[in-house]
Amino acid sequence: MKAVHFGAGNIGRGFVGLLLHQGGYELVFSDVAAPLVDAINAVDRYTVHEVGEGGRDTVVTGFRALNSAEHPDAVIEEIAGANVVTTAVGPTVLKFVAPLIMSGLALRDPSSPPLQIMACENAINATDLLRDEIKERAGDAWDALAGRAVFANTAVDRIVPAQPEGAGVDVTVEPFFEWAIERPPFGDDPPTIPGAHFVDDLAPYIERKLFTVNTGHATTAYFGARAGIDTIAAALADDDIAGRVSAALEETSALLAAKHGLDPASLADYRATILRRFRNAALPDTVWRVGRQPLRKLSRHERFVGPAAEAAERGLPVDALVDAMGAALAFDDTEDAQSVDLQRMLREQDAATVTAAVTGLEPQHPLFARVEAVVAARQAELGV
Ligand SMILES: NC(=O)C1=CN([C@@H]2O[C@H](COP(=O)(O)OP(=O)(O)OC[C@H]3O[C@@H](n4cnc5c(N)ncnc54)[C@H](O)[C@@H]3O)[C@@H](O)[C@H]2O)C=CC1
Numbered sequence: 001m002k003a004v005h006f007g008a009g010n011i012g013r014g015f016v017g018l019l020l021h022q023g024g025y026e027l028v029f030s031d032v033a034a035p036l037v038d039a040i041n042a043v044d045r046y047t048v049h050e051v052g053e054g055g056r057d058t059v060v061t062g063f064r065a066l067n068s069a070e071h072p073d074a075v076i077e078e079i080a081g082a083n084v085v086t087t088a089v090g091p092t093v094l095k096f097v098a099p100l101i102m103s104g105l106a107l108r109d110p111s112s113p114p115l116q117i118m119a120c121e122n123a124i125n126a127t128d129l130l131r132d133e134i135k136e137r138a139g140d141a142w143d144a145l146a147g148r149a150v151f152a153n154t155a156v157d158r159i160v161p162a163q164p165e166g167a168g169v170d171v172t173v174e175p176f177f178e179w180a181i182e183r184p185p186f187g188d189d190p191p192t193i194p195g196a197h198f199v200d201d202l203a204p205y206i207e208r209k210l211f212t213v214n215t216g217h218a219t220t221a222y223f224g225a226r227a228g229i230d231t232i233a234a235a236l237a238d239d240d241i242a243g244r245v246s247a248a249l250e251e252t253s254a255l256l257a258a259k260h261g262l263d264p265a266s267l268a269d270y271r272a273t274i275l276r277r278f279r280n281a282a283l284p285d286t287v288w289r290v291g292r293q294p295l296r297k298l299s300r301h302e303r304f305v306g307p308a309a310e311a312a313e314r315g316l317p318v319d320a321l322v323d324a325m326g327a328a329l330a331f332d333d334t335e336d337a338q339s340v341d342l343q344r345m346l347r348e349q350d351a352a353t354v355t356a357a358v359t360g361l362e363p364q365h366p367l368f369a370r371v372e373a374v375v376a377a378r379q380a381e382l383g384v
């Protein structure tokens with residue numbers, strides 16, 4: 001069995017690649033970073049170090065790497081003969097891997113079992129986005145290709161921080177992981193991925209994950225950065241920040257309970273587990289990594305505006321989420337292109353224009369004026 005995995009970065013090596021290896025797949029990493037591809041090909045094993053309570057080391061073998069920028073044809077050939085394709089490249093990069101997957105499907109023997117495709121990104125229905133990119137590019141050829149693949153959405157959860165200089169191919173991760181995968185697309189033949197769980201309806205899982213883990217993590221990062229704190233664990237050691245994060249997560253839990261009928265007591269346990277994970281002092285995770293790409297994180301269906309918009313529509317409280325968005329607007333990292341764009345927009349455009357452009361909300365939406373107020377407050381802080 002062979003799996004081609006796009007994106008040999010933190011989650012690629014430290015989570016998806018690890019579980020595929022444990023499932024018995026021969027692993028072909030595909031990446032565009034030449035030094036990373038060379039480093040992977042220079043070793044025949046790497047270690048995933050779990051740090052924190054219960055952590056252990058696991059060795060991954062049976063892999064190689066291809067540079068898809070330099071050798072796209074080699075990647076296409078691997079895809080044509082693979083059982084599984086996964087991605088962990090970031091939701092905005094899916095459009096760049098789509099053409100290779102499309103060409104791999106075109107080359108694939110139509111009588112072989114369908115290629116099982118799963119995008120493992122922090123986004124709702126990322127695999128559907130990938131399928132739509134492939135379909136759009138395929139045009140009239142899509143009808144012939146569609147039967148050669150199945151597409152399943154997934155929710156992946158494991159904190160994999162940026163790796164220290166000199167770590168090589170090894171990866172430091174937290175012990176916790178969760179991988180929920182839609183079952184229906186696979187029929188009777190799901191992929192063998194130990195530790196993954198297959199669910200009939202992914203919506204409650206992905207929303208619970210994105211609107212709790214990712215909302216909470218990003219909230220910690222933005223309040224931490226605003227307070228001049230560098231790491232996630234240190235930010236949560238600040239009682240004021242911890243209180244703000246808990247308040248934001250109580251609001252998303254209230255929405256999840258109302259929308260999906262999730263049990264409030266189980267949601268409280270889930271929140272407590274997550275806050276413990278964030279506090280893992282052995283994990284060298286910075287507010288800059290977790291806060292990265294604030295424009296993506298503040299977009300319409302993401303971890304802040306997504307739950308807050310639905311909560312506001314239902315008349316549920318959103319004060320703490322709006323506060324967190326205010327902190328996100330102050331995220332000023334000159335190394336992060338989206339942070340630079342955001343700060344420029346705040347300086348150059350009026351509050352209503354920024355609010356509409358960043359959040360995608362209609363001016364008449366019940367959340368709009370609330371966000372516009374924190375945009376205006378940030379602009380006042382900037383002297384605009
Ligand atoms: N790091 C984490 O804790 C988690 C990350 N995720 C998600 O996983 C995805 C990846 O995140 P990380 O691994 O943290 O990022 P990363 O930056 O460590 O890895 C991304 C990799 O994708 C590669 N890449 C970029 N463009 C490519 C292309 N066109 N073809 C092939 N490879 C390409 C990059 O060179 C890099 O090695 C994101 O969607 C993120 O939201 C999800 C859960 C946890």
Ligand SMILES: O=P(O)(O)OC[C@H]1O[C@](O)(CO)[C@@H](O)[C@@H]1O
Nearest residue numbers: 122156157158159160213217290
């Ligand atoms: O690119 P993003 O969305 O920040 O992804 C990384 C996030 O996902 C998580 O792993 C949670 O699963 C956090 O470590 C981190 O906040």
